[in-house]
Amino acid sequence: MKVACVGGGPAGLYLSILLKLQDPSHDITVFERDPEGSTYGWGVTYWRGLLDRLHTHDPVTARAVEEASVRWSDGVAHVRDLSTRHRGDQGHGIGRHRLLEILAARARSLGVRLEHGHEITGHDIPDADLVVAADGVRSALRTRYADHFGTDVRPGGNPYIWLGTTKVFDAFTFAFVETEHGWIWCYGYGYDAGHSTCVVECAPETHRGLGLDRATEADSLALLEKLFAHVLDGRPLIGRSQADAPAPWLTFRTITNRTWHRGNLVLLGDAAHTTHYSIGAGTTLALEDAIALAGALRAHDTLPQALTAYERERRAALLPAQSAARYSAQWYENLPRYIDLPPEQMFALLGQRHSPLLPHVPPQLYYRLDRAAGQLGALRRLKRRLGPRVARALHARRLAGRG
Incomplete structure (x- = not known):
């Protein structure tokens, strides 16, 4: 089978690995619009369950990912001048650059062709038996057939920015800071021996009141370093090295699709669905999509049967994560409801933010x-x-x- 995978992120690369392991005669090309090594995203998180699944499907990749990851088992919350620490499940962090290096090297070793700097638009779809749209939130292939896929995009309420830092957090860290314009908070977690991811979020009125809606990246970083100095220990925040450009604040977009396939074209990962970053499941769900699609292609004789089975399996599996993500995002958007509780209560409800009962x-x-x-x-x-x-x-x- 000839396979064209559009998008060189974790989902596309891992699918190409699994398909080659199933049948080395598959002719597989991964097209990635950006130059190799230019990815942006700092670190990603995952949990032990994903690692176990990777070991089942490709022990070589799993061992490399595990060796390159850092681990933590505690969660820490800072609210004003109070802090609390709780023991939790073991989490893992790995740099997105490093994860892509591991997956790309494994794919090449199996005979997959990787074409970086090659952008595929909705008007030049590759000629292949199977075309996989793994090109992310802004998928060009999905956009080309948005009416068929029934794409629904729902923006979230809070602006956020994805940053790095040389402060290495020894636990998954939450910090909530009160300003004269409202609350602003960050999530921090390590991803290698010298760096952590730091995601900062706030309500729209706080964003405007602090001037973050019009600040350059350099000015934004300076203000955020001051606000979170107590958890950063004086370490700098790292942006995208465009100091004079506007800071890349975003609002999360929840994407769903009525169907995930059209003829020989199928959606994978963020092109098919997104879940709010506050549950830390995006990369895991994308890799699980790849596992399910490879399994469906192996188990079914025809492509339509395989794509239908893949979509059915993943839709059912995603329901709990999508519900958890929806309620998690709402928890943060309703932060004043919880922030003045005693720290141990506030942190306990932070851990319960996925509950559909909690808002009521x-x-x-x-x-x-x-x-x-x-x-x-x-x-x-x-x-x-x-x-x-x-x-x-x-x-x-x-x-x-x-x-």
């Missing part, structure tokens, strides 16, 4: 109910664990009494 229950009541449910669950687990031991001990005592 008074925060302190929800916290008490959640604590009670947790204690009840712990008691039930303890009873299940100790029950057989207690029963055996009582039985032994009864037998001893009879003796």
Whole structure:
């Protein structure tokens, strides 16, 4: 089969790897519009479950990704001059540059052709048996047939900016700072031995009040470094090296599509769907798309059957993540509802921000109910664990009494 994969991000590269592993005779080309090594995005996060799936499908790639990743298991929240730390699941961070280097090297080693600096528009679709639109949020191929795909784009409310820093966070770090124009906050996590990602977000009125809507990148970084100095420890924030240009603030766009395929053209990753960055799942979902598409192509005899099965599987799998992302974004957009709680309560509800019930229950009541449910669950687990031991001990005592 001849495959043209448009977009050299994680989804497109990993799909090309999986297809070559399934059948080395596949003729696969990955087209990427940007020069090699020019990617922007600092670090990405993922969790152990993804790594286990990578080990199942390609141990070589999985080992390289794991070796290049950093790990953390704590979450830290700073609110005004108060801080709290909680133990959580183990998270992983890897530089986007490094991840793409690993995937590109593996793809080349299997015989995939990579053509960088080659932009595919909606009017010059490659001649192939299968064309994969893995060209991201602004997918040219999806846009070309937007009516067919039924593309829906919904902008979020809060502006955000994606930055790097030489401050290496030892935990997934949240910092909330109160200004005279409202709250501004950041999420920080390490991705290699010397760098972290730092995403800054605020409400639109705070963005305007602080002058961030009209500041250059250099001026924005200077202000943000001052606001978050207590968590950056004096380390600088790193932008896109265009100091005199406007700072690249964005509003997140949630993209959905009524269908994901048209003839031999199929959507993959962010071209098919997006989930708010606050749940840290974008790269994971894109790689899982690639796994599902490769599996469907292996399992079905015809392309229409395979693309239909892929879409059906991934739509069902995405529902929990899409719901979690939607409620997570709303939590931040309604930050004043939670920010004045005691730090341990605020942080607990930060961890519960995916809950569809939380917006409809008074925060302190929800916290008490959640604590009670947790204690009840712990008691039930303890009873299940100790029950057989207690029963055996009582039985032994009864037998001893009879003796």
